[in-house]
Amino acid sequence: MPLSKNKIKYIHSLEQKKIRKEENSFLGEGPKLVGDLLGHFPCRYLAATTEWLSKHPSVVANEIVEVSAEELSRASLLKTPQQVLAIFEQSNPKIEIETTKKSLSLALDDIQDPGNLGTIIRLADWFGIEQIFCSLGTVDVYNPKTIQATMGAIARVKVHYTSLPDLIALLKDIPVYGTFLDGENIYQKPLAESGIIIMGNEGNGISKEVENLINHRLYIPNYPQERETSESLNVAIATAVVCGEFRRQMVAPSQLL
Amino acid sequence: MPLSKNKIKYIHSLEQKKIRKEENSFLGEGPKLVGDLLGHFPCRYLAATTEWLSKHPSVVANEIVEVSAEELSRASLLKTPQQVLAIFEQSNPKIEIETTKKSLSLALDDIQDPGNLGTIIRLADWFGIEQIFCSLGTVDVYNPKTIQATMGAIARVKVHYTSLPDLIALLKDIPVYGTFLDGENIYQKPLAESGIIIMGNEGNGISKEVENLINHRLYIPNYPQERETSESLNVAIATAVVCGEFRRQMVAPSQLL
Numbered sequence: 001m002p003l004s005k006n007k008i009k010y011i012h013s014l015e016q017k018k019i020r021k022e023e024n025s026f027l028g029e030g031p032k033l034v035g036d037l038l039g040h041f042p043c044r045y046l047a048a049t050t051e052w053l054s055k056h057p058s059v060v061a062n063e064i065v066e067v068s069a070e071e072l073s074r075a076s077l078l079k080t081p082q083q084v085l086a087i088f089e090q091s092n093p094k095i096e097i098e099t100t101k102k103s104l105s106l107a108l109d110d111i112q113d114p115g116n117l118g119t120i121i122r123l124a125d126w127f128g129i130e131q132i133f134c135s136l137g138t139v140d141v142y143n144p145k146t147i148q149a150t151m152g153a154i155a156r157v158k159v160h161y162t163s164l165p166d167l168i169a170l171l172k173d174i175p176v177y178g179t180f181l182d183g184e185n186i187y188q189k190p191l192a193e194s195g196i197i198i199m200g201n202e203g204n205g206i207s208k209e210v211e212n213l214i215n216h217r218l219y220i221p222n223y224p225q226e227r228e229t230s231e232s233l234n235v236a237i238a239t240a241v242v243c244g245e246f247r248r249q250m251v252a253p254s255q256l257l
Numbered sequence: 258m259p260l261s262k263n264k265i266k267y268i269h270s271l272e273q274k275k276i277r278k279e280e281n282s283f284l285g286e287g288p289k290l291v292g293d294l295l296g297h298f299p300c301r302y303l304a305a306t307t308e309w310l311s312k313h314p315s316v317v318a319n320e321i322v323e324v325s326a327e328e329l330s331r332a333s334l335l336k337t338p339q340q341v342l343a344i345f346e347q348s349n350p351k352i353e354i355e356t357t358k359k360s361l362s363l364a365l366d367d368i369q370d371p372g373n374l375g376t377i378i379r380l381a382d383w384f385g386i387e388q389i390f391c392s393l394g395t396v397d398v399y400n401p402k403t404i405q406a407t408m409g410a411i412a413r414v415k416v417h418y419t420s421l422p423d424l425i426a427l428l429k430d431i432p433v434y435g436t437f438l439d440g441e442n443i444y445q446k447p448l449a450e451s452g453i454i455i456m457g458n459e460g461n462g463i464s465k466e467v468e469n470l471i472n473h474r475l476y477i478p479n480y481p482q483e484r485e486t487s488e489s490l491n492v493a494i495a496t497a498v499v500c501g502e503f504r505r506q507m508v509a510p511s512q513l514l
Contacts, residue, residue, distance in 0.1 A: 115372065123494050128480035153488065187505050223385035223504040231410065233497075237380050240494040241501045247480040248444050 003047060003071045011075045014087065017140045024090050026142035030082040036152025041088035047072060048084035061086065077144050090142055093158045095133075097170055102194050104129055104246060107164050109210050110137040110201040111235060117141060118149020119236040120199070125153035127243040132159045133167055133196070135210075164198070168213045171196065176214045178206050179238055183219035186242065191249050199239050218242065260304060260328045268332045271344065274397045281347050283399035287339040293409025298345035304329060305341035318343065334401050347399055350415045352390075354427055359451050361386055361503060364421050366467050367394040367458040368492060374398060375406020376493040377456070382410035384500040389416045390424055390453070392467075421455070425470045428453065433471045435463050436495055440476035443499065448506045456496050475499065 013019045014027045025044060028037045031052060037043070043061035049069055053059070073081040106129055111117050117139050124132055139146065141159045150157075168176055175195035179186075198214060200206035206214070220233065220241050233241070270276045271284045282301060285294045288309060294300070300318035306326055310316070330338040363386055368374050374396050381389055396403065398416045407414075425433055432452035436443075455471060457463035463471070477490065477498050490498070 119491050119494060122488075123490060126477075126479050126488060126490050128484070149491075151488070151491075187509070220383075220501070221504070221508075222383050223507070225508070227385070231379075231383060231408070233380060233383050234376050234406075234408075234493075236491075236494065237376060237497040240490075240497045244477070244498045244501065247478070250480070251478075251482070252444070 003065065003067055003075055008075045011085070011087070012077070015077065015144060017143070020090070020140070020142050025087050026090055026147060027077065027085065027087055027144050028147050029076060029078050029085045029144075030148070031084055033148065033150075033152050034084045034086050036155040037086065037088055040155035041091060043086050043088055045087040046084065047075060047086070052083040078148070093160060095160050095162065095167070100131060100196075101171055101174055103131065104192075104194055105131040105133060105196050106239065106243075107133040107135075107167070107196050107198045108138050109135050109164060109198055109206050110204075111199070112139055112202055114139050114143040114145035115149045116202065116234070116236045117143075118146040118151075118154075120239050121146075121150040121157050121159065122153040123236070123240045123243060124157050125150075127247050129243060130157060132157060133164065134159060134161050135164050135207075136161055164210050165213060168196070168210075175216055177216045177218055177242075178211065178214040179220060179242060180206075180217045181219065183217035185221050186218045186245050187221065189216070189218060191246050193250055197239075197242055197246070199235055199242075202235055260322065260324055260332055265332045268342070268344070269334070272334065272401060274400070277347070277397070277399050282344050283347055283404060284334065284342065284344055284401050285404050286333060286335055286342045286401075287405070288341055290405065290407075290409050291341045291343050293412040294343065294345055297412035298348060300343050300345055302344040303341065304332060304343070309340040335405070350417060352417050352419065352424070357388060357453075358428055358431055360388065361449075361451055362388045362390060362453050363496065363500075364390040364392075364424070364453050364455045365395050366392045366421060366455055366463050367461075368456070369396055369459055371396050371400040371402035372406045373459065373491070373493045374400075375403040375408075375411075377496050378403075378407040378414050378416065379410040380493070380497045380500060381414050382407075384504050386500060387414060389414060390421065391416060391418050392421050392464075393418055421467050422470060425453070425467075432473055434473045434475055434499075435468065435471040436477060436499060437463075437468075437474045438476065440474035442478050443475045443502050444478065446473070446475060448503050450507055454496075454499055454503070456492055456499075459492055 020026055028034050045063045046061040047065045047067045050066055053066055075085055106124055147154060175192045177195060178198040198206055198210060220238060271282060277283055285291050302320045303318040304322045304324045307323055310323055332342055363381055404411060432449045434452060435455040455463055455467060477495060
């Protein structure tokens with residue numbers, strides 16, 4: 001059964017947040033990503049090549065369509081379409097305050113770039129961070145660029161949208177970390193095993209309202225440290241260095257500078 | 258003087274590697290980036306708003322054009338054009354073998370994504386890594402997406418294109434590092450103060466030919482470490498964690514796990 005023009009149009013419409021929200025749907029492409037998403041999100045529609053389908057005989061979806069590579073490439077949003085494309089149902093996980101209090105989480109204060117958000121979800125998965133709280137102004141996690149950049153980690157990391165000040169108020173006295181140019185050297189500071197790490201917007205950093213709620217100001221030292229710098233790190237890069245150091249200390253808490 | 262259609266067409270043509278090479282030129286946009294590039298690369302052409310020009314009365318370029326924000330947006334490759342756009346001359350820095358032997362450098366084995374390359378240049382600048390060696394199959398550093406992602410770090414970090422096996426042969430006995438799933442825990446391994454860190458292609462990792470030249474295999478531990486994982490980190494993220502740990506150890510060499 002070939003892909004109808006209407007179906008292709010519908011698939012492309014999922015680039016728009018408004019349509020994704022109305023439909024409660026999102027798009028994923030490629031064997032690794034779709035493989036991870038299946039089983040974690042209900043699959044409403046799946047289009048794949050004969051080759052992919054023959055390797056996945058027991059795949060479950062509301063509608064499964066066998067397509068040629070050429071048809072797939074007309075539907076795909078990727079530069080290099082890859083065997084399979086699927087539409088999934090969005091999930092809206094509940095925030096569990098008690099679990100959150102006992103674990104290390106990330107909070108993103110108005111991250112704008114879909115690739116940055118996806119990359120952060122992927123690295124959170126690597127470092128065993130199971131929850132990410134996004135401010136209401138953060139880019140939509142179901143943006144196809146974000147989903148692709150997670151490389152499947154979105155199936156394992158819970159992403160919530162909420163007011164960060166309200167969340168922090170609910171969590172009460174847990175450690176709240178953020179990075180600032182005037183913060184303490186992260187390598188010299190004993191880091192807690194649970195708490196919330198706030199990362200700010202690409203251009204403006206952490207908003208004033210959220211900054212006021214941070215009780216541990218960290219700094220990733222540049223090198224050589226004597227060098228004055230007006231530079232900064234990309235937010236996903238800074239997140240990686242911070243999460244890596246939290247996890248390093250958790251395995252070797254006494255080894256600080 | 259308004260921007261001619263031909264000039265706009267010329268600016269857009271610099272998205273193509275072939276044209277950039279023929280013209281020995283590249284494009285940069287925005288006050289922060291253009292500010293960093295001016296003085297480091299000869300500027301052939303600069304178009305800016307009245308506001309930007311009034312703040313930079315002594316700017317030097319072969320041709321300077323005052324334009325309206327609307328004209329600038331027709332020439333710009335950015336979603337949100339920003340006051341100034343300029344065309345610079347490419348530089349082709351020489352490789353200094355003796356300097357390289359004494360410093361910590363990065364080598365990129367066929368990185369394909371322009372944003373990843375730019376992000377790696379930016380973080381190299383933060384961590385005081387002054388040279389990056391790109392394999393001949395690595396994406397062009399003068400790609401506009403790469404240049405924008407460096408956020409100006411391209412003015413401070415030297416980027417060379419060369420055969421990595423030839424380079425390593427010239428450097429003789431220096432430590433050559435790479436990350437692998439079967440490598441040693443980077444936090445348990447004493448890292449040298451000079452050497453070369455190789456990062457591989459997004460999909461395929463480090464090529465066999467280059468892998469054979471690596472004498473220190475590293476691993477960034479995931480968390481919890483007992484968890485089996487088929488996952489990986491984005492190459493720019495992995496580069497950040499590796500460079501951060503080299504620099505942390507350089508300041509506190511005895512503090513290993």
